[in-house]
Amino acid sequence: GQQLNQSPQSMFIQEGEDVSMNCTSSSIFNTWLWYKQDPGEGPVLLIALYKAGELTSNGRLTAQFGITRKDSFLNISASIPSDVGIYFCAGPRNFGNEKLTFGTGTRLTIIP
C-alpha cells in the first residue's frame, strides 16, 4: 500500500533557526497535507497543497508540492518555542477527501 516516509525523524534546533523537513511517497498523491500534533491532542492542519509545483505559505510556514507528485517539503522560518511538536504529512488515498495516509512524522524539539 501507499507509504509516506518523513525525514528527518527528529530534529533538535535552537530557537530562531530555520527548519526543513520532507515527505516522500512510493506512489503519486494529488493532495498533500501538513499537520502538527501537540502532545495529547489531535492533529491540526497547517497547509494543504493541491497542485504539483504549488508553493503555499501560512505565516512562517511554507510548503511545496513536488513536481513528481511523490514528495512534499515543509519549511519553518525563525522557529519559536510553540513550534515544538510532531509534524505529519498526509495524503488522501484517492482523489478527494477520503481516507488519509499519514507519514511517519518529524518530531521537532527546540533546545533552550
Add this chain to the structure above:
Amino acid sequence: GAVVSQHPSWVICKSGTSVKIECRSLDFQATTMFWYRQFPKQSLMLMATSNEGSKATYEQGVEKDKFLINHASLTLSTLTVTSAHPEDSSFYICSATPPYAIEWNQPQHFGDGTRLSIL
C-alpha cells in the same frame, strides 16, 4: 470554524471492560467520520470509516467485532472497544469533514483524541 469534539479525553479501566468513545461534529453534519489509532511515538493509522445510517467499513487487520462503530446520527459516531485488554491501550482520534469542505476539497477536521489506558 468547524469543530470535532471527542469524549472522554482520557479513560482508564480494567482489562475486560468495554469502553465507548464519542465523536461529535459540533456545528456541521457529517455523513462520514473516520477513526484513527495512534500508538506512542507512532503515526496515525486509519481503523475504520463510520457511515451514517449504514455499517462501518474497517481497514485490513482491524477486528470489527472488537471495535464496534455506530453512526446513528449526522453529528455523532461512537467507537466501542469491547473486552478491552492492555494491548488496546492507545490514543484514538476521530475526524470528520463538513459538507462545504467536501465540495471545496478541504481536508478533514480532527478531534482532540481519547487516551485509553487498560490496566
